[in-house]
Every structure is written in C-alpha cells, then in structure tokens.
C-alpha cells in the first residue's frame with residue numbers, strides 16, 4: 229500500500245468516527261448551535277401564543293370583536309398541541325436574556341409536562357367554544373381558568389432573575 233492511500237484511509241476513518249460521534253451526541257441531545265436555535269424558536273413560538281392570548285384578552289375587555297377573538301382562540305387550539313415539539317431533550321436552560329428558562333422537570337417528569345400541556349389544550353378548547361358562543365360571562369370564566377397558561381408555566385418555567 230502506498231503511503232498516500234494509507235493517509236486517505238485514515239482521513240476517511242477519522243471522518244467516519246466524527247460522524248459517529250455527532251450521531252451519538254444527537255441521539256442523547258442536540259448540539260450547542262442547535263440548542264440555541266431551538267431555544268430562540270421556542271421563544272418565538274411562545275410569543276406567538278401570547279399575541280393570540282392578547283387578542284382574546286382584548287375581547288374580554290371589550291376592545292376586540294368576537295371575530296378577531298375567534299380567530300385567535302382557533303389559533304391557540306392549533307398551537308398548544310405543538311408545544312412538545314419545541315422541547316427536544318437537551319434544550320433545558322436559560323433564554324438568552326437570562327430572565328427565564330426551562331426547568332429540567334420538563335424532561336425528568338415528562339409525563340407531568342405532557343399532562344400540563346393536555347390540561348392547557350383542554351382549557352383553550354373551552355375558551356374557543358366560549359368565544360364562539362358569544363356568551364361573555366362564559367368567556368370570562370374560561371379566560372380566568374386559562375390564567376395565561378400558568379397550568380404549565382408554574383411548574384415548568386423557571387424565573388431566574
């Protein structure tokens with residue numbers, strides 16, 4: 229075997245080893261760069277939810293109409309079930325501003341996390357139905373129940389500062 233072939237082989241081997249290492253890291257969590265992106269996307273996603281929530285709040289307070297509130301509540305019904313996709317393992321920790329973060333319980337007590345997500349899913353469905361009924365008293369009750377989605381935030385969102 230010529231030395232150049234040998235070198236080529238070891239370069240290839242190194243490449244394979246690197247790929248295997250990345251693969252292994254990927255299976256237990258995500259890489260650092262990916263993690264930052266997941267956290268940023270998650271913040272955007274949560275902010276989108278709160279924007280929809282604000283429209284419903286405005287309806288409760290009388291400054292948005294039923295049509296706008298229906299669209300917003302419909303969006304919440306679609307968004308809340310997508311929440312677990314935004315919490316892949318290995319993405320715990322603070323948001324870039326360092327004020328809030330995810331608690332490790334999101335993963336260590338994942339069943340409880342999913343139960344909280346299910347609870348909020350039911351709450352937004354109730355809110356959506358109330359908005360569609362046009363019964364303001366019902367909307368107020370459902371809106372209070374939802375409590376800015378604290379059914380999950382209380383246990384899984386950490387206030388760091």
Ligand code: HEC
Nearest residue numbers: 270271274275277278281323329330345348377380384385
């Ligand atoms: C199953 C759990 C869960 C549910 C349900 C949930 N959230 Fe969150 N939310 C979190 C966690 C955990 C964080 C903190 C982590 C982060 O921001 O990366 C968070 C962060 C946020 C933030 C702060 C984002 C930022 O700028 O850092 C907002 C706003 C928010 N949620 C709004 C909502 C609204 C509105 C709903 C309901 C329609 C909702 N969330 C439902 C878990 C949840």
